[in-house]
Every structure is written in C-alpha cells, then in structure tokens.
Amino acid sequence: DIQMTQSPSLLSASVGDRVTLSCKASQSIYSSLAWYQQKLGEAPKLLIYSANSLQTGIPSRFSGSGYGTDFTLTISSLQPEDVATYFCHQYYSWPLTFGSGTKLEIK
Amino acid sequence: EVQLVESGGGLVQPGRSLKLSCAASGFTFSNYGMAWVCQAPTKGLEWVASISTGGGNTYYRDSVKGRFTISRDNAKNTLYLQMDSLRSEDTATYYCARRKGGGAGFDYWGQGVMVTVSS
Numbered sequence: 765d766i767q768m769t770q771s772p773s774l775l776s777a778s779v780g781d782r783v784t785l786s787c788k789a790s791q792s793i794y795s796s797l798a799w800y801q802q803k804l805g806e807a808p809k810l811l812i813y814s815a816n817s818l819q820t821g822i823p824s825r826f827s828g829s830g831y832g833t834d835f836t837l838t839i840s841s842l843q844p845e846d847v848a849t850y851f852c853h854q855y856y857s858w859p860l861t862f863g864s865g866t867k868l869e870i871k
Numbered sequence: 872e873v874q875l876v877e878s879g880g881g882l883v884q885p886g887r888s889l890k891l892s893c894a895a896s897g898f899t900f901s902n903y904g905m906a907w908v909c910q911a912p913t914k915g916l917e918w919v920a921s922i923s924t925g926g927g928n929t930y931y932r933d934s935v936k937g938r939f940t941i942s943r944d945n946a947k948n949t950l951y952l953q954m955d956s957l958r959s960e961d962t963a964t965y966y967c968a969r970r971k972g973g974g975a976g977f978d979y980w981g982q983g984v985m986v987t988v989s990s
Contacts, residue, residue, distance in 0.1 A: 855976055
C-alpha cells in the first residue's frame with residue numbers, strides 16, 4: 765500500500781499569510797494526487813487534482829505543486845473561511861489512500 | 872446540480888448486517904465510477920470500495936474484503952454498500968463519492984451517513 769504522510773498535523777497562521785502544506789508518498793505516484801478541504805461537520809471538498817489542477821469553483825488562492833513523491837498545497841493569502849482540515853489523496857494505485865490530514869487554524 | 876444522498880445508517884450489533892444506499896441526481900449516473908469512503912469519529916478519511924461505471928469491476932480495501940459488497944443500479948441511479956459481519960472498528964461516517972472523470976479523485980461527495988457498531 766502507498767502511505768501518504770502529511771505535515772504538519774496542525775498549522776496556525778494569520779489572515780493574509782502564505783501557507784504551505786506538505787504531503788509525501790511512500791513511492792512515486794507521478795501526478796496522481798488530489799487535495800481536499802474538510803470543514804467541521806461537512807463532507808470533503810475537492811480542491812486540486814492531478815497535483816496542480818484547480819477544481820472548478822475553487823478560489824485561485826489555492827494551488828498545488830509536486831510530482832513523484834513530494835507534493836505541496838499552497839494558500840497564497842489565508843482567509844478566515846479557510847479554517848479546515850486538509851487531506852491529500854493518491855489515486856495512482858489500489859488501495860486508494862489518504863493522508864492523515866493537516867488541521868489549519870487562524871492565529 | 873449534482874446531489875448524492877446517503878441513507879441506511881444506524882446502530883447495529885457486532886456480527887449483524889446493514890445496507891447503505893446513495894441516491895444520485897443531477898448527472899448521468901451510469902457515466903461515472905463511484906466509491907464509498909469512511910471516516911471514524913475524529914479520524915481521517917479511509918477509502919472503502921469502488922465500482923466501475925457498469926458495475927463489472929469492484930475494488931475493496933483489505934479490511935472489508937469478503938464482508939462488504941459495493942453494487943449499483945444504473946436504472947435507479949443508486950449506489951449501494953452491503954455491510955455484513957460488522958465489527959466495532961467499522962464504526963464511522965460513510966460517504967458516497969463520485970469519481971472525477973479520468974479517475975482524478977472524487978469531485979462530489981454526499982453528506983455522509985453514520986454507522987455505529989456496538990452491542
């Protein structure tokens with residue numbers, strides 16, 4: 765199974781900050797990576813797919829990068845509504861796996 | 872508008888069965904692969920099972936193989952998860968999710984249904 769490791773597990777930042785979340789795969793997944801945002805009590809929402817493609821309707825302050833085993837989700841200017849837990853997900857091979865999440869808080 | 876609405880959750884004793892349903896609307900259901908993803912209380916996301924557009928191909932995580940069965944009825948626009956021999960560790964919120972075109976993740980999710988396995 766491909767293990768997905770996210771860091772940090774908890775991130776506290778100020779409104780307007782540039783925020784970077786990391787996700788590492790235990791083996792190459794090429795660009796088969798998605799990022800999801802999950803707010804408290806809600807279902808996950810797809811933000812990024814194919815490592816760097818922005819899902820329709822998602823604000824442009826969100827961006828993704830990376831290839832192979834190392835991936836990054838960046839929020840260019842943190843907004844209060846971005847408080848959530850963020851999960852990465854590999855769909856390169858079965859079983860599909862998710863990272864354990866990064867909880868993002870406002871300082 | 873794409874909608875996925877799960878039902879069928881509840882409290883069940885260990886060893887018993889439960890069948891979840893997911894009613895889809897707002898898109899051509901038969902054109903999309905579908906999946907179930909679960910989330911134990913205060914935990915992360917865990918993929919459970921996936922099914923191809925026609926239902927001919929199914930995939931499961933190891934811990935549910937032989938106990939859970941994913942299926943679909945394209946005429947009824949409905950996805951199912953038959954859960955047998957339930958264990959306490961199956962306790963979670965179960966989400967129905969649509970596989971994005973090209974298989975690039977899950978682009979729509981239901982609101983989730985809670986399954987509690989306890990005596």
